[in-house]
Amino acid sequence: MSTYKKPHHYADSKSIIPISDNGQGGFMIFPRGLTIIWGNDSRYWRIPKETDPNPEAELIQVSWVEVTGKVPVKAGKKYEISFDVALKSDAFGWNGSQVLVMAKIGKGGKYSHKSAALDAPTRTPNQKFQVPVPKLEISVPENTENPELYFGLYDVWNWKWKGGLVIYNAVVKEI
Numbered sequence: 001m002s003t004y005k006k007p008h009h010y011a012d013s014k015s016i017i018p019i020s021d022n023g024q025g026g027f028m029i030f031p032r033g034l035t036i037i038w039g040n041d042s043r044y045w046r047i048p049k050e051t052d053p054n055p056e057a058e059l060i061q062v063s064w065v066e067v068t069g070k071v072p073v074k075a076g077k078k079y080e081i082s083f084d085v086a087l088k089s090d091a092f093g094w095n096g097s098q099v100l101v102m103a104k105i106g107k108g109g110k111y112s113h114k115s116a117a118l119d120a121p122t123r124t125p126n127q128k129f130q131v132p133v134p135k136l137e138i139s140v141p142e143n144t145e146n147p148e149l150y151f152g153l154y155d156v157w158n159w160k161w162k163g164g165l166v167i168y169n170a171v172v173k174e175i
Contacts, residue, residue, distance in 0.1 A: 009039025009047050011069060015055070019173070026079070026173035027071045031057035034170060037066040058088075061163040065099065068152035071172050073105070076142040080135040080175050081151045084168040087118060089125035091164025094118045101131060103138045103151040112138050118165070128168060137175065 015033030019026045038044040046058040081103050102113040114132035140147050
């Protein structure tokens with residue numbers, strides 16, 4: 001009898017690290033702290049093990065990039081969201097593609113987004129860079145009860161196969 005293995009990697013809260021910068025809070029979310037669609041299938045993603053000293057995730061090949069997370073936030077505050085990524089020297093499928101970094105407050109919230117091209121001709125392979133630039137900002141309304149920020153990195157609209165993306169972390173920072 002075979003066992004069924006779920007195809008997606010689900011966020012591990014131990015990989016979501018609180019950060020503080022000049023009294024303002026936020027989170028550093030390593031790849032294990034993110035939900036990665038198709039992330040549990042080694043044909044598509046290389047997800048670090050809990051004990052791995054190199055905690056980055058590597059996209060092998062997919063046509064649907066969906067990397068999401070959620071963190072608690074404070075009502076009445078403003079946050080910026082970004083991802084630290086790199087493209088390997090053998091990356092493919094990114095020409096002319098835009099990724100979207102999207103965020104909303106609460107499950108029923110309205111998404112804000114910014115797009116970013118990963119294939120900029122000035123990028124050096126394997127060099128870390130941030131998306132989007134400038135960072136996505138979102139405000140949490142004062143009257144929000146149990147505020148949670150839902151965010152993600154997406155390329156789900158063009159259906160081109162792509163690979164060679166390395167995700168180091170996501171950062172959610174109070175501003």
